[in-house]
Structures are given as structure tokens and as C-alpha cells.
Amino acid sequence: MIFALLICKDNFSDFLKYYNINLSCVSSGEGILLSFINLEKGDLKMISNIKRIMKDIETITSYTKTPQNGCTRFSYSHEDKLARNYLFSQMEQLGLSIKVDAIGNIRAKYGVELKNPSIMIGSHIDTVENGGRFDGLAGVITALEVIRVLKEENVKLSKPIEIVIFAEEEGSNFGVTMLGSKALTGHYSIEELKTIKNENGQTVYDVVKDFDLKIENLENCLLKKDEVESMIELHIEQGAVLENKGKSIGIVQAIAGMKTLKVTLEGDSNHAGTTPMELRCDPMVGASSIISHIQKATKDHALSTTVATVGKITCQPNMANVIPQKVEFFVDVRDVDTKGIEFVMKEISNKVNEVATSNNLKSKIDLIGTSKSVRLSPRIIQIIEETAKENNYNYMRMNSGAVHDAAMLTEFTDVGMIFIPSIGGKSHCPEEYTKEEDIKAGCDLLINVIKNLAVSKKESQKVNNSSK
Secondary structure (H helix, E strand, O other): OOOOEEEOHHHHHHHHHHHOOEEEEEEEOOOEEEEEEEOOOOOOOOOOOHHHHHHHHHHHHOOOOOOOOOEOOOOOOHHHHHHHHHHHHHHHHOOOEEEEOOOOOEEEEEOOOOOOOEEEEEEEOOOOOOEOOOOOHHHHHHHHHHHHHHHHOOOOOOOOEEEEEEOOOOOOOOOOOOHHHHHHOOOOOHHHHOOOEOOOOOEHHHHHHHOOOOHHHHHHHOOOOOOEEEEEEEEEOOOOHHHHHOOOEEEEEEEOEEEEEEEEEEOOOEEOOOOOHHHOOOHHHHHHHHHHHHHHHHHHHOOOOOEEEEEEEEEEOOOOOEEOOEEEEEEEEEEOOHHHHHHHHHHHHHHHHHHHHHOOOEEEEEEEEEEOOEEOOHHHHHHHHHHHHHOOOOEEEEEEOOOOHHHHHOOOOEEEEEEEOOHHHOOOOOOOOOOHHHHHHHHHHHHHHHHHHHOOHHHHHHHHHHOO
16 A cells, blocks of 8 residues: 655654554655555554553652652552542543442443453552552553543444452552452452451451442452453563563563461560570560571572562560560562472471570461462463564563462453563662653553454454554
């Protein structure tokens, strides 16, 4: 097919990159005149509007409790409500059918025959304390952009597309990661949610109810296996592999499983100056010994893919001149291979018992949270990879060391994940950053993957032809 087109110089490189154009002649002036262009059938692909994406990201990142120190937007907070209201307004403009379930997950459908199994896309909008701008949010806003592009292009879908925004993914309130997706997939009962508490002693049940959600209806909101045809989550990598390898896209093959423990040690609080060393029952000394052992055992004896972290510790009475009465610390253990996790679990149990006995301490280990390592759908991985090849993306297959809501849906449907680079591997901190061009690349890939999944071949050809 041959035609002429005047395109602004600023957009020229993007035009070539995304449309696989074979130029016969180029002349320049105020713009660039493209003439005698050979376009093969199916060459034109749908692309995103990065300015629109960044505007949404900037708007939602302004809803933070710590504007001078990263993003702090916990689920069920005032900031969360502001973000939700903004997203509701954008979804309503697109004519989406929106519902919020009993735990606070948002599900919004677009297309026809909305009762049919949907293709689900999305992520989460909550953050850790003093977190970054892109974790979770990039996946939500690119999902929103997918719907916008499909609507603007007037694409006729054979399946509905569903945006999902999971509540309490980070575990910032209760120390339980992926609470929303776990509740959606039946991993928690109402009674269990009445036992999980935050630092203020409030239960999940009470906090969610105070957020004007009908948590008592949880059982009526559980996901059914025939509801979702497939699920794809776009997410920042939260590591430095893609950047170091010079790749713009990661296609996730497996997601690490994890276990979170709370270790409690109780001793005998006393005066720091008058209590001889041999008469002390100091839980802080015991904790330091256990924490050091966790690091050494994981590094030297576990699998190469196993990681273990102690990132939170509390002490009572927490005074400089008092021997502690009680110390609590949390251990986060992850691996794509369950053998690595179980090895570290056994090491922790044995070391806690040993230290408690030798230091005359009371000890307790509580399993706070758990998720299994999962392999993602070969079918979805193949579709993502084929689409990436068709569009000349510089991609690689990889595993995810971070847990994601997508993992909880693997028991219900075919699941895939797309990673985009995190500069310096930074995440869960104010320095977290992903380049605009990488966000756009990930979104463009997601759009065309969804087109391949949700548009019939006949209709897809019409879309390509109408773009020419």
C-alpha cells in the first residue's frame, strides 16, 4: 500500500519504532514527509498515550501521607479513598461496569456480554510506608490505558476486559501481603479476618468495615473458576536484572513463594547498670544471634534462589538503660523453589529453640503469611512472547522474586506477567523510578497482547486495515 503522510519530527522515531515501516523516500521541512511507504497487512499496531498515563500516575501519587518522603498510601486510608475516587471517575467516563467487593477489591468491566468470562488486567494502588511512585500503580494505569485505546479505536471485542485493583497487596496495615487477592480467592474466612490485627490492635474485619465496605458479604464475592478467561499483570520489576541486561521487557515464568514469620522472645527486664551479665535473660541478645544465623544459613547453605530478610523489629520497653522484656521481629523468606523456603524455616525453628534454651528465654514462632511459588501459564507466556517478537521488543524470560497478586489467581485461570525495568533495581523507597519510555513500551505490549486475546482474527484484520 502506498500513501503520503506528514508527521512531526518529534514523533518520527516513535512512528518508525512502533509501525515497522519500510521507507522508500524521505524529505524534510517543518515536518517529515513520508512518501511511497510500503505497509504490509497487519503492520499497524495500537499504541498508548504516555502523556495521559503519566498524568494519571502523577495525580494518584499526589495522594500520599508523606509528600516530602515518598508515597505512603495504605489501603483503607484517606489517601486510598482519594485515589479510588479519581479512578472511579476515569472508569465512569469510559462507561465501565464497576463493582467493589467486600474486602475492597475494585473490578471494572468493559465490552459486551459482560457476564462472559473476562480477560483481567490490573494490579494494586497501595504502597509501603515511604514507598515509590510506580509499584502496582503502573499496572493499574496501563490497564486503564488499554481500555481507553480499545475504546478510541472502536475495537469490537469477543470477550470482556476487566480492570482489577487489588486491596492491601503490600501488607502495610496487617503484615499480611496480598490480603485482597487472597480473600478474593477464598484463602481467608470472616472468622480469620477477625483475628488478624494491625499495630493498633484493630482487626481486618473492623478496619474494612470502617471503610464503609460490607465485609460480612465476603463469601458472596469469592472468585469463581469460570469468571476469568485469563489474567495479565504488568508490574515494575523491583530489581535490576532488566536494566543490567539491557532489556525493556521481562516475561515472567514463575513467581517466588514466601513465608512470613513473627518471632517473639521474652526475657527478664531489669536495670542496665546493676544486673551482672551472667544473671541476664536478654531477648535482644537472643534475637541478634538468631538474625545473624538466618543470614548466614540462607547465604551459605540454602538454594542460590533463596532469600531471607529481617526488616522489622520491636523491643519493649525500648529504653536505652533497661534490659528488654520482649523482642519481636519478622522474617520474610522467599524462593521459586519450596525446598529453599522449607530449609530456612527449619533453620529458624532450630535456632530459636537453641537460643531460647541457652539464654533462659520464652519463645514463640507465628506464621503470619504464606504464598506458594507458582509457574505461570505457558499459553499466556507464549502469546506475550509472540507479540513481543512481532513488535521487535528487546525482551527476556525471567522469574519474579517479589510476590504479586497474579500468583493468587493461578488456581483459577491462565496467568501471565509483564515486567518493565526499575532503574538501579530500586523499589519500596522514594528513589523508585521507571522511565516513561519503558512504561510506554510495557503498555503498548499489553495493549496488543489483549488485542490478540480478546479480538477475533477477522476483527483484528479490520482493526489493522482501518488504521492504514
